[in-house]
Amino acid sequence: MNEKTDDIILAFESSADETSAAVVKNGNTILSNVVATQIASHQRFGGIVPEVASRHHLEWINRVTEEALTKAGINDPERQLSAVAATYGPGLVGSLLVGLMAGKTFAMVHHLPFIAVNHLAGHISAANFVKATVYPALAIMVSGGHTELLWMEKENTFQIIGTTLDDAAGEAFDKVGRILGLKYPAGKEIQEMAGHGKALIKFPIAHTEDDFDFSFSGLKSSVLNYVHHHEQVSEEFNRNDVAASFQKAVVEAITEKSRLAIEKFQPKQLLLGGGVAANLALRTAFENLSKEYKIELTEAPIKLSGDNAAMIGAAAYLNYKQRLFAPLDLNVDPSLNFARM
Ligand code: KG4
Ligand code: ZN
Numbered sequence: 001m002n003e004k005t006d007d008i009i010l011a012f013e014s015s016a017d018e019t020s021a022a023v024v025k026n027g028n029t030i031l032s033n034v035v036a037t038q039i040a041s042h043q044r045f046g047g048i049v050p051e052v053a054s055r056h057h058l059e060w061i062n063r064v065t066e067e068a069l070t071k072a073g074i075n076d077p078e079r080q081l082s083a084v085a086a087t088y089g090p091g092l093v094g095s096l097l098v099g100l101m102a103g104k105t106f107a108m109v110h111h112l113p114f115i116a117v118n119h120l121a122g123h124i125s126a127a128n129f130v131k132a133t134v135y136p137a138l139a140i141m142v143s144g145g146h147t148e149l150l151w152m153e154k155e156n157t158f159q160i161i162g163t164t165l166d167d168a169a170g171e172a173f174d175k176v177g178r179i180l181g182l183k184y185p186a187g188k189e190i191q192e193m194a195g196h197g198k199a200l201i202k203f204p205i206a207h208t209e210d211d212f213d214f215s216f217s218g219l220k221s222s223v224l225n226y227v228h229h230h231e232q233v234s235e236e237f238n239r240n241d242v243a244a245s246f247q248k249a250v251v252e253a254i255t256e257k258s259r260l261a262i263e264k265f266q267p268k269q270l271l272l273g274g275g276v277a278a279n280l281a282l283r284t285a286f287e288n289l290s291k292e293y294k295i296e297l298t299e300a301p302i303k304l305s306g307d308n309a310a311m312i313g314a315a316a317y318l319n320y321k322q323r324l325f326a327p328l329d330l331n332v333d334p335s336l337n338f339a340r341m
Pocket of ligand 2: 119123143144274275306307
């Protein structure tokens, strides 16, 4: 029955506020990638409301699945697909459950193997749509929920060498956005404001005990103090300068820790992924770092930096090659992560 020359995977992602289904060929070609975002529903609360998120996932999951299959020309899943994959963690329990159940059910009905994917591996695998990775690689995973420096000795292996001790990079963008009166999620808008401002304000970059760890909550507090102080004494300040100065501090924190990791571990390749990887200042800083150390850099395409199922399909393919299938009684793991090196 398995006369397939290509391995096509149907993938699901529902860990936070995007309901997504995608069809990916050989881990590096997108046949379809349908993403339904719920951002508008959560904006008035200033962040994701878990119960609202899971209800939206339930409403959308069938529609995005049908659209992804139709767009990819899949009308006989059992014959055309090699496997079905879904994110099983980390993320919101009720949200993860929807995509995982959809994936397991689809796999069972169509007699296909099921692959469970770590959302963070998904973000890193978005780089595979650009080009194949050379190992060992250093991956920088910066999203709304995570900030990780990961060592990849070989394909599909991930060890944490640095992580955030408090807020994630994207979370810091979103919290500073709130201070500046912006809508959630604020990363892109802060980037735009920063483009009109000057990084004149010295916000502190936290020094952590471990060389490769991050801390962003002190930075967020100093932005808050700066804004409050100016408001209290009715002193005018330039919001674009605040955005530019904050963005510069985050970019420096991430690149400086990465620089230390490059020097210690000597990777052959750098990978940049996660929602914050869409940030142009961060991309430029990594492009410079790549030139400086003569290490090739692969950045997740901007369109695939945020949550989407195509990246889950790319990560699933790495498991597929190793025949790493998951049982259909697998549960979600909301706090799933990699081990520390
Ligand atoms: O990876 P993602 O879509 O969701 C999680 O897995 O967390 O990341 C979302 C995060 C949000 O915090 C958002 O503000 C941030 O990515 N983000 C950005 C930019 N675009 C999205 N942060 C900085 N600059 C951007 N251009
Ligand atoms: Zn994500």
